[in-house]
Amino acid sequence: MLAWTLLGSLFFAGSAHAKAVFAHFMVTNAAKFSVADWQNEIRLAQEAHIDAFALNMAYGDPTNSASVANAFNAANSLGFKLFFSFDYAGNGPWAKENVIAYIDGYRSAPSYYQFNGRPFVSTFEGPASAADWAIIKQSTNCFFIPDWSSVGAKAALELGQADGLFSWAAWPWGNQDMTTYDDASYIQFLGGLPYMMPASPWFFTNLPGYNKNWLWRGDDLWYDRWQEIQYVQPDFVEIISWNDYGESHYIAPLHDNAFDAFDIGKGPYNYAANMPHDGWRLFLPYVIDTYKYGIATVTEEGLVTWYRLYPSLECNSGGTTGNTANQLQLEFEPTEVVQDKVFFSALLTAPATVSVSIGGVVRTATWENTPDGGVGIYHGSIPFAGHSGEVVVTISRSGTIISQVVGKSITTNCPNGIQNWNAWVGSATGNQAVSATPTLNLDKQHCIEGTGANNFAGLCSFTCTYGYCPVGACVCTAMGAQRELPDATGVKGYPIEGEDASYGGLCSFACNYGYCPEGACGTVQVPLTTPTVSDFAPPACVAGTGEGNLAGLCSFSCNFGYCPINACTCTATGALNVPPPATTSAGRGAAGMDSSVYDGLCNFACSRGYCPEGACSNNPGGSQSSDEVRCKDGIPCPLNACCSKDGKF
Incomplete structure (x- = not known):
């Protein structure tokens, strides 16, 4: 375990409150946890300098009550903090009476996280239930900072109940690296109200039972995002996630009794099994303390490396897309988004060399990012370059090895012949006691490198x-x-x-x-334009076509940004044409049509008045199984569900 000495404790003395870092915890994945299991997870979070778990709970989940009781018993015994994050997408909206009951039941617990003397509460989605929070807040005096990302910062604030906002936009778009443009929009509209900034290391999901099969670029994300956090300096940070194995962004240990999502979600295989992410916690104490206090001292050097185990072109994609039409994003083939590289970060007190061996072929790598002044986190990557076999990443200085990770082999033998787009993560610490501190506190630093859209x-x-x-x-x-x-x-x-x-x-x-x-x-001052579309918004599909009886469907849906690449070809891009609201019953593919191709398009089109006979059939309010109900961005998804920001069911 890496350790640091805290410095600069007065760095934020003028702030209204101390900064804090939370981790999004899926309570349903702890259904089989004992109090001792919760204690083990909490100890790991404390070692990582995480301040609290945000307990994500779906309405009506029968495991909630027992799991929450165990969680608070464990947290009370260890001096850790917890707060509720009510999930309004998983099983639909919460009844306000149940929300009040949970808050009142635990708000006085020693381990409940308080903000300025008020119990801290968040959500995953739920803007349609915003009016409930006037009553909830009056009853509980909670400090309310929801994730209503599906409507955006401006509309979320206009709902009138939020004391601050949490953004779920933790991943980059398409083949681009992560930016802070979404964060900037929140900061602008919040106008000084607290902002909770998201951080996540990865995203890949292939759970067709939940209508989820896409990835967003991970690659350098874990390093990049913490650099952005240091610059933006939000009021809070929430890590997405501690233990969401189905979306591959977990930083917690793997647990064989927590993989139910792969069965319920009808995954083609368990793509989290034997794919540890623990290494992503290794440098959290350093980056969290730097964010919170402005500076930290390195007392132990270390290395973290991560990579996918299978070259992207070697196996069937599994139908996974880069980006998702479910969120009106322009879709890519995943090979256009992810990079076949070994990524590595090292926490060092001084410059050092890095080498990477794949299958016994040793190559000297270079750092792409180095800390100003030499103390801090170095970061780089190196392409697979056609090599396969065991991966060894070595950090050395003056011929002496500082730390080394011997990782799993890169191979073309994919599970069930299908790509696993998840990452394998390894880490190692140095064996020498060291002590070094960056020269400058964050409040004395300036931006020295940047880019723009x-x-x-x-x-x-x-x-x-x-x-x-x-x-x-x-x-x-x-x-x-x-x-x-x-x-x-x-x-x-x-x-x-x-x-x-x-x-x-x-x-x-x-x-x-x-x-x-x-x-x-x-050099001449001229009248300026007033943009109707953000300068920084990525392009959306605005026209498309398809073969046979998909032609009309694709023409209609692609015009409004819904253009899945497994069915349609986008022929023009531009600013998103906001789709009309869904006003009629949902549709699905007609008898004999491939549901994986037609259902999404027919649902989108039929619910907006275009339901071509022969391709689609109306589905007027029939019963739906629980694994078919989905929620995303207010846009109906297959089988007439309402939809949420990240496509969670």
Whole structure:
């Protein structure tokens, strides 16, 4: 276990409250836990410097009562904190009386997490039940910070009940790396109210019983996101997740008695079994303490490495997509999103070399990210490059090995011939006592590297280097000592015609210091446009087609961003055309049609008035099995369910 000495305890003395880091805990996966099992999980969370578990509970789950009692007994005995995160998507909305009963039943427990003397409460989705919270809050005096990501920050605040907001947008879009644009929108609309920022290491799910089969890029995400957290400095951070094995973003140990989701969700195999993620906890004390206190001392060096076990082109994709049409995202083949690489991060007191052996072929790797001043987390990766076999990652300095991970073999022998897009994670600590502290506290550091979306890339790359990296326009990717500014030119820069105010500060700064890109900035002040679509929003499908009787369905649905690649071909992209509300009964594929191809399209189209005979049939309110009911973004999904942000059932 890595240990650190805390420094800078007065760094946030002027804040209204102490920062905190939570982990999203799926209570249903602890249905078979004893109090001792809960204690074991809590001890691991405490070692990682996590402040509390957010107990995700689906309405009516028969295991809730016993599991919650065990959890609080364990937490009370160990001085750990817990709070409720009521899941409004899993089994539908909670009855307000039950919410009140749970809060009142545990709010006075020593282990219940309090914010300014009020019991802290969150949700997974549930904006349609916002009115209930006026009564709940009046009855319990809870501090309410929900995840209503499906409606966005502005609409969530306009519902009038939230004391702050939690975003579920923890993963990057398509083949891009993670950005902070979603976080910036929350911060803007919250206007000083608390923001809970999400962090997650991975996402892959293949549970057709829950209508889930997609991935989002993991790759460098765990490293990147904590760099972003250090820069944004949100009020709270919630890790997604502690133990959601079905979505592959767990950082908890694997438990054979917690894999029910793979049976209930009809997974083709258990893609979490023998795929540990414990290593992702190794550096949490360092990054959490840095986030909370501004600085931490490294007293033990270490290494974490992660990679997929199967080259992406070697096995059947399993029907998995990169992105998901269920959230009106442009879908990709997964091979366009994930990278066949071995990723590694090391916590070091000084520079060191890294080498990677795959199948006995040793290659010297390079660091892609290094901490300013030499103390902190180094990060890099190296492609598989066609090699297979045992993976060994070694960190050394002056010929002496600091730490080494001997990992599972990369192979083309996929389980059941289907890709496992999950990651294997390994870790190791050094065997020498060390002590080193970064030179600068976070409050003395500036952005020294950054990027931006689309036309902002060049501008942000320049301005972020010199500490000017506005979170609403740019993404800061590294922090450190302020870089010496170039000589000022005195040139006054302005956005060019056709651009908007988002460019204003960037052009003013960049042009004054010698970088005035003609595609974004000029020296003449002109009237600015008012964008109707965010400069930073990724493209959506706006037109598409399909073969045979899919042609009309795809033409209709792709126009509104719902364009699944297993059925349709997107022929044009642009700003999302918001689909009309669903007003009629759901549909499904007609008799004889492949349900995996037709059901989603027919449901989307039929519920909006387009239900072509021969391809689709109406499904007027028939009974639905529990594993067919889904919820996502207010957009009806197959079998007339309502839908939630991440497609959870």
